[in-house]
Amino acid sequence: MLQDKVKNEVMQKAELDGYLGKFLNNRYLIRELIGRGGMGRVYLAEDAAKGGMAVAVKILSLSLDNQQMSQRFAREIFIGAQLGRKSKHITRVLSYGITEDKVPFYVMEYLQGTNLKTVIKSKSLNISKILDITYQICLGLQCAHQGINLKGEIYPVLHRDIKPENIFISEDALDSTVENPKSEIVKILDFGIAKFLTERAGMTLTESFIGSLPYCSPEHMEGRKLMDVRSDIYSLGVLMFEMLTGKHPFHMKDNSFGNWYQAHKFQTPPKFKEINPDVQIPRELQELVMKCLAKEVKNRPQNIGKILEALGRIKQQENGEFFHAATLKNTSKFLNHSALSSSTQLVPITSISEQICLQKKWPSNKPNAPICFPYILQSTQGSIPTFWAMLPQKEIESFSKQINDTEFILQKKNLHPVLLWVTVLCNDKFNLTRWLSYFLDMKDAKGQKIVQALAKTGYYHLLLFALENPQKCQQVITLTLSANNLQVLTDWLESYEKIKPVLGLNESKNILRVQYEKLKPEIISHLVEIQKKQKMTFRELLARTLSKIMRIMSRPII
Secondary structure, three states, X not given: OHHHHHHHHHHHHHHHOXXXXXXEOOOEEEEEEEEEOOOEEEEEEEEHHHOOEEEEEEEEOOOOOOHHHHHHHHHHHHHHHHHHHHOOOEOOEEEEXXXXXXXXXXXXXXXXXXXXXXXXXXXXXXXXXXXXXHHHHHHHHHHHHHOEEEOOEEEOOOOOOOOHHHEEEEHHHHHOOOOOOOOOOEEEOOOOHHHHHHOOOOOOOOHHHOOOHHHOOHXXXXXOOOOOHHHHHHHHHHHHHHHHXXXXXXXXXXXXXXXXXXXXXXXXXXXXXXXXXOOOOOHHHHHHHHHHOOOOHHHOOXXXXXXXXXXXXXXXXXXXXXXXXXXXXXXXXHHHOOOOOOOOOEEOOHHHHHXXXXXXXXXXXXXXXXXXXXXEEEEOOEEEEEEEEEEOHHHHHHOOOEEEEEEEEOOOOOOOOEEEEEEEEEEOOOOOEEEEEEEEEOOOHHHHHHHHHHHHHOEEEEEEEEOOOOOOEEEEEEEEOOHHHHHHHHHHHHHHHHOOOOOOHHHHHHHHHHHHHHHHHHHHHHHHHHHHHHHHHHHHHHXXXXXXXXXXXXXXXX
């Protein structure tokens, strides 16, 4: 009787949903509906070609009527797949296809956890968790905004549909503690799909925003085609406001396009105290959210890097103030054990990774000399690449204000698979330059792991130790990799195993050294350009400030 009942339930579900229990393109066995939204449905499936491996299949709510639309869909999915390989904070797309009914679908990694919408409703977020989730979202967005390489050109990628349903948090991320640190992963879903759906033929302006109106920027709703990364930043601001308060900044009686446009375009977001008088939010974090929610594009943070910098400052300024007492107690214990050893070191909270680095000692098995070397730090966010260097104390002090650059030098033909990692530091007066370099041998497991970590995180910590006092790290500089650097690393990880070297390791190193010396003038020129841009930005800021002061002073006194 029980078997008949179960069989009848399965048959009823299959009748309601024509995909359940069927093979998609003779490969993906659709097992269960696990999510639905305005763009389509998501199913748990088994990949028959991979021994029944669990995957997530998203079947879109439309059919592709012509070859042009099919090609555009393939292009957007390709972009999403590229991004997923570059950042662990973007869901990996494994495959895509079109059903017999010309309905497009794509296959993603299957993740266990929940989306941010559910987490917000549960009211389980504290400040430290919000900062960590936001930081990881920003890392994913930064990777996309830095762009991917298509036919030799770098193209920035906008998401266009950042909302709680498109932010996925692993179960480990929700349950991780200092006593039992786990892998904390926050991933962004549906990269590229929003653009494909909103640009398909016959789509009206209001139809293109179904389900996402509460999170759209004003310029997005106006249908501007020349949007930039600041549109995603606006959506991120709405997301941050909702995480901090549990409520959307704008309350609508109905979900009409016109009402939401009026709110995003003209309505001032309420102050946090108006939502909850008892809420304790760092002032700079409040200001950051409001800047992201600015109506005018020019008044928002100009890129995700600015937001990451602000989040870093907030984490440092708070210095763990919002962590639970147990967290602080265990963190202090961890900081006391700061000597570098061969055993795995776990950083309990990603948000204080720089603080952890500052507690590090120069390893006893390394000479007290001006040398540098890479090291992977294990954290709750994953493997964080770091670069350690020893310099005279005066040099480190001069780098308190510095301009930096990172380069990866390699050759794919005939050489041993080795990569030269170069970090360049110049002080702000340009009278001191330090060239830090290290060879990463891809036939060595350590070299492979470091390159993989760099490609995944998109940044690294540079730890500076003084020759006169190696007992403590003097300065930590966090360097973000450019889109070009990330593309170089991604391509290298895919191609180095195919190299058939004619020359040995030492000969290959010598060739890269020659190439390195030739590139030095070009790198210096690049640093000079960076300095010019920074000075220009400072002048513009100073001019705007002086202009405001003059306007205030010119007002009549009543």
